[in-house]
Amino acid sequence: MINYKLIIKMVSYILMLVSFFMVCMIPVAMEYNETNAIYGFVYSLCLIFSFSLVGIFFSRHNKRKELSIKGGFIFVSLSWTLVAAVGALPFYLSGSIPSYIDAYFETMSGLTTTGASILTNIEALPNSILLWRATTHWIGGMGIVVLTVAILPLLGVDGFRLLKAEAPGPATDRLSSKITRTAKYLWLIYILLSLIQIILLRIFGMNMLDSVSHTFATMATGGFSTKNLSVAYYSSPYIQYTITIFMILAGVNFALYFRVLTGNFSVFYKDSEFRSYILIVLTATLLITLNLYYENVYSSIPEALRYASFQVASILTTTGFATADYELWGHFSQYILFMLMFIGGCAGSTAGSIKVVRIITLLKQSLIEIKRLIYPKAVFRVRINDKPVDIALIHHIIGFIVLYIVALIFIALVVSSGGHDILTSFTASLATLGNIGPGFGFVGPTDNYAFFQDYIKCFLSFAMMLGRLEIYTVIVIIFPSFWSLRVN
Numbered sequence: 018m019i020n021y022k023l024i025i026k027m028v029s030y031i032l033m034l035v036s037f038f039m040v041c042m043i044p045v046a047m048e049y050n051e052t053n054a055i056y057g058f059v060y061s062l063c064l065i066f067s068f069s070l071v072g073i074f075f076s077r078h079n080k081r082k083e084l085s086i087k088g089g090f091i092f093v094s095l096s097w098t099l100v101a102a103v104g105a106l107p108f109y110l111s112g113s114i115p116s117y118i119d120a121y122f123e124t125m126s127g128l129t130t131t132g133a134s135i136l137t138n139i140e141a142l143p144n145s146i147l148l149w150r151a152t153t154h155w156i157g158g159m160g161i162v163v164l165t166v167a168i169l170p171l172l173g174v175d176g177f178r179l180l181k182a183e184a185p186g187p188a189t190d191r192l193s194s195k196i197t198r199t200a201k202y203l204w205l206i207y208i209l210l211s212l213i214q215i216i217l218l219r220i221f222g223m224n225m226l227d228s229v230s231h232t233f234a235t236m237a238t239g240g241f242s243t244k245n246l247s248v249a250y251y252s253s254p255y256i257q258y259t260i261t262i263f264m265i266l267a268g269v270n271f272a273l274y275f276r277v278l279t280g281n282f283s284v285f286y287k288d289s290e291f292r293s294y295i296l297i298v299l300t301a302t303l304l305i306t307l308n309l310y311y312e313n314v315y316s317s318i319p320e321a322l323r324y325a326s327f328q329v330a331s332i333l334t335t336t337g338f339a340t341a342d343y344e345l346w347g348h349f350s351q352y353i354l355f356m357l358m359f360i361g362g363c364a365g366s367t368a369g370s371i372k373v374v375r376i377i378t379l380l381k382q383s384l385i386e387i388k389r390l391i392y393p394k395a396v397f398r399v400r401i402n403d404k405p406v407d408i409a410l411i412h413h414i415i416g417f418i419v420l421y422i423v424a425l426i427f428i429a430l431v432v433s434s435g436g437h438d439i440l441t442s443f444t445a446s447l448a449t450l451g452n453i454g455p456g457f458g459f460v461g462p463t464d465n466y467a468f469f470q471d472y473i474k475c476f477l478s479f480a481m482m483l484g485r486l487e488i489y490t491v492i493v494i495i496f497p498s499f500w501s502l503r504v505n
Contacts, residue, residue, distance in 0.1 A: 018087050018092065019085060019087055020084060020085065020088055021077070022075070022078075022079035023076065023079055023084055023088065024074040024084070024088055024092045024095065025072045025076045025384070026072065026074060026076035026079060027084075027090035027092055027096070027315070028072060028095055028096050028099060029068075029071075029073045029076070030069070030074030031096050031100065032065055032068065032069045032074075032099060032100065032103055033065070033066070033069045034060075034070075034101065035065070035100050035104065036062055036065045036066065036069075036103075037153050037258060038057055038059060038077055038149075038156055039062055039065070039104075039149065040058075040062065040442055042054075042058050042107070042146075042148060042149045042152070043058050043059070043145075044057060045144060045145040045148055046058060046143065046144075046145035046224075046484045049143065049144045049145065051143040051144065051145050051225055052252060053112050053113075053147075054111045054113070054141070054143040054146050054403070055110070056110065056111065056146045057106070057107045057108075057109075057110040057111025057113070058107050058145070058149075058324040059487065060106070060110045060112070061103065061106035061107045061110055063397045064103070064104075065103050065108060065436040067477045068103070071463060077262075081319055082235065083087060083166075087499065088163075090490055090493055090494055090499075093486060093490055093492065094313075094486065094491050094494055095480075096488065097128065097129075097482050097485070098239055098482065099191045099197055100120065100128060101124045101125040101478070102124075104124040104127070104128065104153055105117060105120035105121040105124040106120075107119035107121070107146065107149055108123060108124065108146065108149075111143070111146060112440070113142050113143065113146045113447065114135070114136075117473075118471045118474055118475060119135045119244075119467070119474065120479060121475075122135055122343070122466070122474045122475075122477070122478050123135055123136065123188070124153055125478040125481050126241075126449075126454075126478075126481060127150055127151075127152075127153030127154050127157060127239065127241060128153050128155060128156070128157035128369060128485075129369075129452050129481040129482055129484065129485035130154055130157055130158050130237045130238050130239035130335070130369065130452055130485070131239070131240075131335075131337070131369070131449055131452040131456070131484075131485075132154075132239045132240025132241055132336065132337035132338075132452075132453070132454030133337075133448060133449055133454045133455075133460070133465075133466050133481070134241065134454075134466065135345060135465055135466050135467040135474070136464050136465060136467070138466060139243065139244065139245050140243070140244060140245055142194075143478055144226055147226070147230060147243045148226060148229065148230055148447040150230075150238075150241050151229070151230035151231075151233040151241050151243070152233060153239055154233050154234050154237035154240075155211070155233035155234075155236065155237050155239075156237030157232060157237060157239075157485075158207070158236060158237025158238065158267075158367040159204055159237075159271075159430060162365070163364060165425065171438060178452055178501075179399065192253050192361065193407065197370075198234075202275050203271050203275075203338045204477055205273055206274045206275060207236060207271070210233050210236055210263070210266060210267070210274075211233070211236045212216060214228075214235060214236065214259065214260075214263045214274055215228045215232045216234040217259050218231060218232060218260075221253055221255040221256045221259060222251075222253055222255075222256065223256060224292065226243065226366065227243050230242070230243045231243070231248070232263075233262065233340070234269050234336070234337065235263045235264055235267060236263065236367065237259055237260060237367050238264065238267050238334045238335050238336040238362065238366070238367045238368045238369070238452075239336065239337070239454075240331070240336045240337025240338050240454045240455075242338065243485055247338050247339040247340070247462070248260055248306060248338045248339065248340050249339060249340045249341060253370065254323055257323060257327055257340055258323065260327070261327045261330045262334045262340065263361050264330040264331060264334045264338070265298060265330050265334065267336070267362070267365050267366060267367050268294065268330075268333065268334035268361075268362030268363060268367075269291060269294065269362070269363050270290065270291065270363040270365035270366055271366060272363055273291060274290060276499075282478075287402060288402060289377065289401055289402050290363050290373050290374040290377060290401070290402075291363060291366065293373050293376075293377055294362065294363050294373045297333065297357075298326075298330065299327060301329045301331045301333070301353050301357060301404075302322070302325050302326045304349075304350075304353055305321075305328070305329060305346075305349075305350045305353055305354075306318065306321045306322045306325040306327035307321075307352045308324075308346075308347050308349045309321040309346060309347070309350060310456060312346075312347045314345075314346055314347070315408075317423070323340075324340055324341050324471040325350075325432065325477055326341065327340045328340065328341065328354060329353075329354070329357065331360065332354050332357045332358060332453065333361070333368075334359045334361070334362045334366075334368045335358075335361055335368045335369040335370050335451055335453040335454070336454070337370075337448075337454025338457050339462035339463075340483050341454065341462075342461065342462055342463050343461075343462055344462065344463075347437065355457070357445075358370065358426065358444075358447055358448070358451055358453055358456075359447075359451070360372075360376055361373065361451060362375060368403075368452075369451050369452030369453065369484055369485065370451035370452065371417075371418060371421060373450075374401065374435075374500065375414045375417065375418065377401065378399060378401065378406060378410075378411060378414050379414060379415065381399045381400075381401075382399050382411055382415075385397040385398075385399060387437070391426075392489070399411060402459060413430075417487070417488060420488050420489070420492065421450070421488060424450060424480070424483060424488060425443075425446055425447060425450055428450060428476065428477070428480045429443045429445075429446040429447075430442075430476070431473065431476050432445055432446055432469070432473055432476075434473075435467075435469065435470045435472075435473050437459070438458060439468070440455070440457050440458035441456070441458035441460055443456075444456025444457040444458060444460060445458075445460045445469075445477065446467070446477075446480065448450050449477045449481050449484065450480045450481075450483060450484040451482050451484055452485055482499045489505060
């Protein structure tokens with residue numbers, strides 16, 4: 018039986034938790050004398066607190082402290098939907114984004130770290146609103162559910178079920194015997210890396226607001242910038258290389274960082290996914306650098322390397338920042354970037370898309386199928402990090418990739434129903450489902466999503482959440498058998 022009162026209580030707490038971040042925006046709005054923004058945040062907080070208090074009051078007599086697997090799926094999907102709904106209020110009530118559907122799209126894009134935007138003039142927004150926009154990235158990057166598990170153990174529920182349902186990647190790696198400690202470790206590493214990047218960006222010439230905003234977007238692999246030209250606004254190679262490095266770091270499994278902190282310095286070398294991830298970064302960067310140089314897009318190898326490495330890191334980690342309009346590059350370079358959109362970062366990172374470890378596992382399984390044709394009586398097993406992979410996990414990965422492709426085709430079909438061309442429809446769907454942000458066509462790095470019809474924006478918002486929650490968590494709720502079957 019689903020414990021609805023506990024779900025309501027937990028959702029109410031998570032909304033109040035998000036409101037804490039919103040409160041932090043008010044001093045910024047006051048500093049810049051942004052009256053409309055102040056009203057927008059205050060009105061939003063009043064609505065959130067009212068809604069949360071009603072939920073807490075309604076669930077006050079709940080005696081059961083256990084959350085079933087079904088309840089965990091419902092809570093995760095519901096919390097992301099509602100956090101996006103209330104997170105859109107400051108945009109809408111301040112007048113920064115007049116359409117609530119547009120505000121919801123922008124917020125869902127922020128929380129899911131997609132970076133797809135409907136804004137045509139970003140720099141016209143109040144500074145506090147821009148900071149809130151970047152903050153949605155940061156709290157969504159590591160996961161609002163993970164944050165709740167980390168600091169709200171008083172709810173007394175099975176945190177591992179929530180972390181497993183929400184955390185990105187095919188498997189959730191326990192860093193500690195206690196799940197609340199696991200979530201805290203993840204957030205501490207996340208905060209530490211964020212502080213380091215903020216300091217570096219300040220040293221290299223960014224002001225504090227831009228440093229914080231771009232760091233939040235980098236570490237969450239989100240891509241919201243405070244500038245219309247994105248990172249291309251900053252001509253400093255130091256700034257661009259700093260963001261490039263931290264995008265790559267954000268695409269690494271955060272469990273590896275924890276193991277390094279505990280003294281296991283060889284973990285990066287031993288991890289096959291990390292090695293493959295770095296190999297992809299280096300190979301794609303080298304190929305695009307040579308292509309840009311020999312096609313005279315840039316006059317020198319160092320310059321071509323800077324732009325190539327930045328864009329490879331941005332697309333592979335699904336961050337979505339831009340220092341150049343890659344649609345003006347050669348077709349070879351564009352094709353490599355297009356392929357990177359399907360890969361994504363490592364499992365357990367803030368990156369989206371399919372993830373490197375799934376690609377590796379699928380390729381190894383395909384090679385085994387070929388070997389079986391040659392040696393039909395031999396026994397082969399897929400091995401990752403010198404450990405055999407359970408066949409059930411392989412089936413899970415194959416099922417995920419099939420669902421991913423089917424969802425991509427269906428989303429593109431819906432987008433094309435609005436009269437949009439194939440390239441725009443397909444890459445907009447790929448960019449939202451993979452939480453990438455920019456695509457090709459009319460959603461390229463210098464464009465936005467403002468021209469889409471409202472029903473398409475709503476559907477793409479759903480696609481962002483579908484991709485961020487790894488498809489299964491959301492899709493399972495749609496099936497009637499989910500509601501009829503009694504599962505704990």
